[in-house]
Amino acid sequence: xSPQERADIKSKIINDLNFVKKEIADLQEKxxxxxxxxxxxxxxxxxxxxxxxxxEHALHEAEIRLNKLTFAFSKVDKESFGECMECEEDIPLAxxxxxxxxxxxxxxxxxxxx
Ligand SMILES: [Zn+2]
Numbered sequence: 001x002s003p004q005e006r007a008d009i010k011s012k013i014i015n016d017l018n019f020v021k022k023e024i025a026d027l028q029e030k031x032x033x034x035x036x037x038x039x040x041x042x043x044x045x046x047x048x049x050x051x052x053x054x055x056e057h058a059l060h061e062a063e064i065r066l067n068k069l070t071f072a073f074s075k076v077d078k079e080s081f082g083e084c085m086e087c088e089e090d091i092p093l094a095x096x097x098x099x100x101x102x103x104x105x106x107x108x109x110x111x112x113x114x
Contacts (some may be wrong), residue, residue, distance in 0.1 A: 005093055010076045013069055013100045020066045031033040039052050068101035076100075084108050 001009075020075055025067045034045070043051070080093050086108035095102055104112065 001090070001093070006076065006081070009082075009093075009096050009100050012074075012097055013076060016100060017066070017069050017073065020062055020069060024062045027055050027062060030055040031059055034040060049084060065101065069102075072101040072103075086112075095107045 015033045034048055048100070062086050073080075082093075082096055083089070084091055084105040087105065089105050091105045095106060102109070
């Protein structure tokens, strides 16, 4: 990995971190407890609860991604960054640019069905 490539991935991680943090803030608002007397508009209470469950699931996923990205950010300057944790091959740059929190190459990720 060239220093330029590493810098590109680092800024991608920072972008994604900001994006996920914003997503989490939005989802936290959506999953805030529903006040019993709040005006429901067109949605029934049941619909609001279903909506919240979807948001809670999304929030959970976003928090997992935040953890992974934070971990990737802490490692991005280390020599071992971009190596597959399983087979120690380099993870293709295109994959890292798309999913910078990847810790496995495509093949190992597929085997682990991640
Ligand atoms: Zn691998």
